[in-house]
Amino acid sequence: MQPGSCSPADRRLSALARHLQGSSAAMDHRTTLSASPTSGFDAAGSVFGHLARAPEDPILGVTVAYNKDRSPVKLNLGVGAYRTEEGKPLVLNVVRRAEHTLVNDSSRVKEYLPIVGLADFNKLSAKLIFGADSPAIQENRVTTVQCLSGTGSLRVGAEFLAKHYHQRTIYIPMPTWGNHPKVFTLAGLSVKTYHYYDPATRGLNFQGLLEDLGSAPSGAIVLLHACAHNPTGVDPTLGQWAQIRQLMRSKGLLPFFDSAYQGFASGNLDEDAQSVRIFVADGGECLVAQSYAKNMGLYGERVGALSIVCKTADVASRVESQLKLVIRPMYSNPPIHGASIVATILKDRNMFHDWTIELKAMADRIISMRQQLFDALSSRGTPGDWSHIIKQIGMFTFTGLNSEQVAFMTKEYHIYMTSDGRISMAGLSSRTVPHLADAIHAAVTRAV
Numbered sequence: 389m390q391p392g393s394c395s396p397a398d399r400r401l402s403a404l405a406r407h408l409q410g411s412s413a414a415m416d417h418r419t420t421l422s423a424s425p426t427s428g429f430d431a432a433g434s435v436f437g438h439l440a441r442a443p444e445d446p447i448l449g450v451t452v453a454y455n456k457d458r459s460p461v462k463l464n465l466g467v468g469a470y471r472t473e474e475g476k477p478l479v480l481n482v483v484r485r486a487e488h489t490l491v492n493d494s495s496r497v498k499e500y501l502p503i504v505g506l507a508d509f510n511k512l513s514a515k516l517i518f519g520a521d522s523p524a525i526q527e528n529r530v531t532t533v534q535c536l537s538g539t540g541s542l543r544v545g546a547e548f549l550a551k552h553y554h555q556r557t558i559y560i561p562m563p564t565w566g567n568h569p570k571v572f573t574l575a576g577l578s579v580k581t582y583h584y585y586d587p588a589t590r591g592l593n594f595q596g597l598l599e600d601l602g603s604a605p606s607g608a609i610v611l612l613h614a615c616a617h618n619p620t621g622v623d624p625t626l627g628q629w630a631q632i633r634q635l636m637r638s639k640g641l642l643p644f645f646d647s648a649y650q651g652f653a654s655g656n657l658d659e660d661a662q663s664v665r666i667f668v669a670d671g672g673e674c675l676v677a678q679s680y681a682k683n684m685g686l687y688g689e690r691v692g693a694l695s696i697v698c699k700t701a702d703v704a705s706r707v708e709s710q711l712k713l714v715i716r717p718m719y720s721n722p723p724i725h726g727a728s729i730v731a732t733i734l735k736d737r738n739m740f741h742d743w744t745i746e747l748k749a750m751a752d753r754i755i756s757m758r759q760q761l762f763d764a765l766s767s768r769g770t771p772g773d774w775s776h777i778i779k780q781i782g783m784f785t786f787t788g789l790n791s792e793q794v795a796f797m798t799k800e801y802h803i804y805m806t807s808d809g810r811i812s813m814a815g816l817s818s819r820t821v822p823h824l825a826d827a828i829h830a831a832v833t834r835a836v
C-alpha cells in the first residue's frame with residue numbers, strides 16, 4: 389500500500405489527531421463559557437462536571453486492573469518492566485553502589501541542573517549509543533540534552549522538529565509502542581504509518597517497509613526502533629538496516645531512533661547500538677532518544693537523553709540553543725538524581741563492567757523464559773506454530789493471541805497482558821511459565 393493512501397491504521401491515527409485537536413478546541417470554547425456566571429457548571433456546581441471519564445492507558449492501565457485482582461495466582465505480563473525469578477522488581481547492585489557513593493559524598497548539592505541537564509551524563513550517554521570512537525562526537529557534531537526518560541526525549545525531539553524542521557510528517561512502524569502516535573501528534577507532527585510486521589510469518593515485512601519508505605515524501609521523519617522492537621520483538625538484520633539506511637539517505641528521510649532497550653536485545657550494549665551507528669557512520673543527520681528505564685532499571689527515576697547528530701559543530705550548537713527554548717517552558721530543567729546515578733556508573737570502569745554483567749543476566753533470563761514457554765507449549769501439544777516465541781527479540785513476545793483470547797486468559801487465569809496479545813517475557817519466571825502455558829493452551833483450544 390502507498391503511504392499516501394488511507395490504511396485502517398492511518399484512519400485510526402487521523403481519528404486520534406481529530407480527537408486530540410478537538411479536545412483543545414472544545415477547551416477554548418468552554419473557557420469562554422465558564423466566563424458566564426450561569427453556564428459551565430453541573431448540578432453539583434462543578435466547573436468540571438461536563439467531563440467524560442477517560443479510558444485507562446492501554447499499557448499502564450493493565451497494571452491498574454492487575455492491582456485490583458485479589459487472586460493469589462495473578463500474573464502481570466502487561467507493562468515492560470523487568471522482574472526477578474521471584475517475580476520482584478530489581479534494583480541493580482551497581483545502582484545501589486552508585487547511590488551509596490552519591491549519598492556519602494557531602495559535597496553534592498541539590499541545586500537546579502542547567503536546562504540541558506548534567507554535562508557528564510550527556511557526554512557519556514552520547515558515547516554509549518554512538519560508540520567511544522564516534523567521529524560525530526569527536527567532531528563535536530552531536531548535541532545531547534538530558535530529558536525525562538525515553539518518553540520525554542521523544543517529546544522534546546518531536547516539539548523541536550515541529551518548530552524547526554521543514555517536514556511535519558513522521559512515519560511510525562505498524563504496529564509500534566502505543567504512546568508514539570500520541571507523543572508525536574500532540575507535539576504538532578502529522579503521523580503516518582509504514583509496514584513493519586507480517587502477521588503471517590510473525591516476522592518483518594521488509595518489502596512493505598521498503599515500499600512505504602520509498603514512496604514517503606522527501607524529507608519526511610521516520611521513527612525507527614533501534615533494537616528490540618516493541619511490541620513485535622522483530623528487528624531488521626544488519627544487512628537490512630544497511631538497505632534501510634541507503635534508501636532513507638537517498639530520499640533525504642530524517643531518522644529518529646527510539647532506543648529504549650539498548651542491551652536488552654542481545655545482552656551487549658555495542659551490538660544493540662549497531663543500527664544507530666550504521667546511520668551515523670555516513671556523516672548524515674539523525675535524532676536519537678535514549679532511555680535508562682530498562683537497561684539500568686531506573687524506570688521511576690525518569691532518566692534519558694535526546695541526541696541530535698548534525699553536519700557541523702556550529703549547527704549542533706545552534707540546535708542546542710533552540711532545544712533549551714523547547715525545554716525551559718516545558719519543565720525548566722531535568723531532575724538530578726537519576727542522571728547522577730547513570731553518570732557515576734558510566735564514568736567508572738569497574739562499575740561500568742559490573743553493569744554490563746547485570747544487564748547480560750537480565751537479557752539471558754528473558755531468553756531462558758522464551759525457551760521455557762516454548763517447551764511448555766510444545767509439551768502440551770498446543771495447536772499452532774509457537775517458534776516465534778524463541779525467535780523474537782527483547783522484552784516482548786507478540787504472541788498472535790487475539791483480544792478475545794487475552795480477555796479469556798485474564799478472566800479465567802488472572803493473567804494480565806495488553807489486548808494486542810503482547811506478553812512481557814521479563815514478567816515471567818520458571819514458577820509461572822506452566823500457568824501461562826495452561827492459559828494459552830486453553831485460550832487457543834477453547835476460546836472463541
Ligand code: PGU
Nearest residue numbers: 447467468537538539565618646648679681
Ligand atoms: N519507547 C519504547 C519503544 C518503549 O517501549 C517505551 C516504554 C518507551 C519508549 C518509554 O519508556 P520510558 O519509561 O519513558 O523511558 N514502554 C514500556 C513501558 C510502559 C509504558 O508504556 O510506558 C511498555 O511496556 O511498552
